[in-house]
Amino acid sequence: MKLVCINCPRGCQLEVENINGEIKVTGNSCPRGAKYAIDEITNPLRTVTTTIAIESVVYDRLPVITSSPVPKGKMMDVVKALKDIKVKAPIKLGDIVVQDILGLGSDILACKSIEK
């Protein structure tokens, strides 16, 4: 399988083979590329950023982010799970607005402070 490494602008063309359960990576110029390829094959993770509703005098939406990346296949579920959540000002940047979203081990954090 072919993959382009996204860790640095070099964009090495990686070749990944699964030989009897062992994953072999070639084409990488550094160890980060090998790790990226293995992660992408076995368990690709993604950071999710979105907005949630907020009760505030000034703002309608609060931008949020996952505290750690979640499985790629769960991104849409995470956003869906946040659709009915509404928080209240005041909020501080970094506040946990939802703990352990969908049991995935990642919290949802506020990306912005909103005073009122």
Added chain:
Amino acid sequence: MDKHQIVIIGGGSAGIAAALGAYESGIKDILIVEIANECGGILQQCIHNGFGLHTFNEELSGPSYAEKYFNLIKDIPEIKITYNSTVIKIENDNVLTIQSTEGLIKVKADAVIMATGCRERPAGAIGIKGNRLEGVYSAGSAQKYCNKQGLLVGKNVFILGSGDIGLIMARRMTLEGAHVLGVAEIMPYSNGLARNIKQCLEDFDIPLYLSHTVESVHGDGRLSSITLIEVDDKLQKIEGSEQEIECDLLLLSVGLIPENNLIEELGVKLDPRTKGAIVDDTYMTSIPGIFACGNALHVHDLVDYVSQEGRRCGKACGEYVLGKQNKNKIINNVLGNGVSYMVPQSFHFGNDVDFMFRVRKVFKECTIHIYGDGFDKKIKKLGIVPSEMQKASITAEELKNLHGDLSWEVIE
């Protein structure tokens, strides 16, 4: 008439950094004129992460970067900010007319910094055929509606332009429940970051139509379909290659243009390649006392570079106001093979300079060759592309024997 030492037009990433730089140079009277009700500019609607790796050692979302940087100036009383305000005119001798919630105010400044950002190229500028229909938006406006108001401006989306804004919106709309039917790119390659192609298109199986463009839009009041057409290697439309794609939203991500209306009226000299002002290493334009930085000067792709540039501009502007500027001879940059543009276009002998530039095409391995009479420097680079701005820092000490112009070329 109110008077200020420095008036900064725009409180986005460039303007905030310029205020900090000006303050650090010893200026005690700075006014930022900001059109929104908060600083941060475009960062406030860029809720995706990836900002601030160089500045804060983290990959923050836009609003987080804006807040962290703003915190560096918010408690400085010498920096005042007027919100919900816009400069509508600059007259000779830096007299500005500001429209604010207090009405029209005239203000005199010793120096002005244009940190006005950029605007999106609109549909009319690229000649898409068809009536004016509801459902044709710039990618940035759709982003603002979505991220600031939680509104989806369409359900079945086609995107023209595979630069980062188009790619980011492909992902954003999909996450919000829209169906993104495809992204068309007129060039045979995308100039968006590889990580964005991966995470915004491939992750969601959104097709990328390279060497394609949108020829026309169709609908009755509301957009109902677009005609997608292939182009050849000279970017000419290939007859017979049309295909109609049903959609209710066309997002345009077809280029950003520095916003310089206010100083174009004063006859400022613009660089046709950057579409921003021509500046020296103090970021002063051809109009004495008027400076420029950030996207208003040249469109950036890394906010860390915007902040660095804004801070340099603010500092240099402050030195100008205090009469401390370098009055040595000016050296011009001469651009050779492979270099698309250079900012600043010229610089003062005796200053350390951070040169920001872009290359004309993708170079896998190359050398940036910088040379002149009395100077020769080669910088090895691995994998540089036009869409990623490059930086070359050269000290006054290195350049002390230079006579005449400084030439730049990329050697493969």
